[in-house]
Amino acid sequence: MAADTSARLVVAIETSCDETAVAILRGQELLASEVASQIALHAQYGGVVPEVASRNHLRMLQPVIDSALAKAGISLNDVGAFAATCGPGLATSLMIGTSAAKALAIGFRKPYLAINHMEGHLLSPFFGTSEGIRPAIALVVSGGHTLLVEIEGFGRYHLLGQTQDDAAGEAFDKVGKLLGLPYPGGPNVDRIARDGDVARFDFPRSMLHSDDFNFSFSGLKTAVRYLLPKLETVSLPDVCASFQEAVVEVLVTKTLRAVQAKRQHVVALSGGVSCNSRLREAMRAACAARGVELLVASPALCTDNAAMIGYVAALKLAHGESSSLASDIDPNLRLVA
Template identity: 45%
Template sequence: MKVLGIETSCDETGIAIYDSEHGLLAHELYSQVKLHADYGGVVPELASRDHVRKIVPLVQRTLAAAKLNKTDISGIAYTRGPGLIGALLVGSSMARALAYAWEVPTVGVHHMEGHLLAPMLDTPAPQYPFVALLVSGGHSMLVNVRGIGQYEVMGESVDDAAGEAFDKTAKLLGLDYPGGPLLAKLAEQGESGHYAFPRPMTDRPGLDFSFSGLKTFAANTIRSCDKQPQTLANIAKAFEEAVIDTLLIKCRRALKQSGHKTIVMAGGVAANKQLRLSFEAASKKDGFKVFYPSFEYCTDNGAMIAYAGCQRLMAGETTPLHEKAMPRWPLDSLQAI
């Protein structure tokens, strides 16, 4: 089965084709970073309009890259939610129109399930069951994964997600948008031990996250510092270490609570190199396995949607053409396959 995947949940237009027998055949991605940079964040209306401009050429390019035509496509998967409603409508409308015209089934994919399954695109792939750490600009959650659609949310962010805290703190440091990767790069020049940042919600039981207070602590630290380049780098280092330590502490708790021996990291923050190094070191010390997607599959992309959609289509699941996009959609409400 060859599945066309369409991702338009926020500010990336991602198109891909996944073959159930031969794996990923082609994928194209267009990022709107430059479009939103002047505003310091995503402008929903501009994002929707840009998806409209880019989606048809990207579908054509992806088909050409895979050396396929429309008659080779067996089904279409699209991000149904969660996300920005206008952006979601562009992708879902395109998917349903193509499905109707090409007379193939379509399935709406949960955006976070796509991220959760993204490591399956690489080799070796993780084996079920495992604990998934989903960390992005909009979400931070720990999920007990027993199989596709068998998800138990063990903990999630009660305010700012980890990626959101990275971006906001980067802005406080005077870095451009998107700030998360730039903060990580600045942190490479910093030195540990100059600032003692808190590890939020680690002094109490539970697996929920809270990064809003950490961002406020960073803001107060930046406001009172001398603003020298090395000082700012040291603050970036302390902030990054605090986020990573917090995520690691919670993951260790989740492994103990679930009894699993594998952590799967996914989402945009999973591209952070120091986060990966810290989890690799912890895995060797504690005896658990850690998996994460290739860097190109960490941010929003069509490949993860094509893969997730292919699994559901092969299991016989389809989404009727009249079904609406879902800007809010609980992950643990999905059907198991």
Template identity: 40%
Template sequence: MKILGIETSCDETGIAIYDDKAGLLANQLYSQIDLHADYGGVVPELASRDHIRKTIPLIQAALKEANLTSGDIDGIAYTAGPGLVGALLVGASIGRSLAYAWNVPAIAVHHMEGHLLAPMLEDNPPQFPFIALLVSGGHSQLIKVTAMGQYQLLGESIDDAAGEAFDKTAKLLDLDYPGGAKLSKLAQLGDSHRFHFPRPMTDRPGLDFSFSGLKTFAANTVHQNQPLDEQTKADIARAFEDAVVDTLVIKAKRALEQTGYNRLVIAGGVSANQTLRQKLAELMQKRHGHVYYPRVEFCTDNGAMIAYAGMVHFKNHLTTDLSITVKPRWPLSELSTDNNPII
């Protein structure tokens, strides 16, 4: 059974083909970083237009990579939300239309469920139940996962997500877009003792996150240390990264203690952060548990995670009708309550 996955939720066009017996057969990815760099962030209209240009050629490339034809595809999965509405509509329209033309089912997939299931693509996938820490540019969430499709939101960011805070702080340090990864690289050169940033919302009960105040603290620190030399930039980057990482680790530990689970999954763009991986590995070692990650190329948006999630839904007979509908805002918890979570 072979599923074609289409991911177009934001600024990356991801196309993949997943086989339930042979695994991942093809993975094509096009990033729009260069397109949006001059604007310092994603321009939704430009993102949508670029998806229109790239999606079909990437589907053709994926079929060629897998040495398949359209007749070999058993279903098409596409991201239906959350994300940028125009970008989502490109993938949904192409995916649903190809499914109709090829006479195969279409499967609409929740973007964050794709991230949550990305570690399942690895050789040593996690077993249920587990806690999932989903950290990306748009989301910071702790999810209790008891089974496939059974998700309980334990905590989330009440303002900026962790990845968004990384990018905004990087901009304060005059780092090129997208700045999150560049900030982390710069932080490796920083002195961890020069500045100390607060660990927001860790001095009170609960599992919610808040990173906007941390970004403001970083802005004030930048202002107070003008003009910035390169070492000061690195020291601020280190203090900021340490604060975010510590906050995520503290909240993840609370979620594990609250549920009694000893398995932790971390996914999303920020899960590629090496400092965060190291700290979570140390946490789980102390708890005699295990932490699971997707490989680095599957931390950011990609078609492989959508194809895999589509495969799961396809086997559960959750497919879509002919309507083309997307959900720019779509809480992951809705998947546990809908009889058919696919839109």
């Protein structure tokens, strides 16, 4: 049975990287979710610059909070708890959000909750479902992480496997850069791949047949780099499609292998790369063929956002949990110890 999370209004802040995000929830009801993107600022550098990110969090956080409050139709006096991402992420970015949430908690004498960014992604496919958190095999795939996790219930997670080098999203962005595509590369690879031949280039499927649930994408990225100088003319659609297919095949195969090994019946897919159209299509087909239920986070919950942070905070409040104001950020925070 889903926990009752209707007791308090929660303001959640997410500043783990380059998105300044604030969400307001009443239990599991999302009243507002505002995001100020910094993609345009960092595009000129080809990636996120920590100093630029933190300075813009400082500049944008108050306006984003004000916008969320206005959209939700509440004031800070109505709020029952304040939450913020405490890790993993960029230290200077994390400090902005946690400091603000702690200050609000102190000022209004309300509980503070430090939330693991990865737990937010992990549980986002369950947000808004009537059943709440259920046993599942979860694939969390983003720019910084690629994890396979067995979920027993809220707060009960077992790490099955993870990337041994590059995360899938990192590989997408690096290949996009090799191909001269605008930052971020991942969405552009996905878009261009729709017109390509997935079988044109036989890229490696690293660790596809290993007897564990770990991943490796560094070799695939290197294979693309070595291929490009050998081509007289580069067919961007074919390279993108063949590369993308290699990533997707490994992700889907290992996820379904974990489902079989753990005798689970639900797959939960989340993280920024879960927006990839080919991954969603292939995972949906593989799950349907095996009679497995697929839960996919909505696109708004896949990239960095505060709604997923507020969802975890609401669940923690419902379970009687809160965090110490003396708790610190952890840029390398793990989902499972």
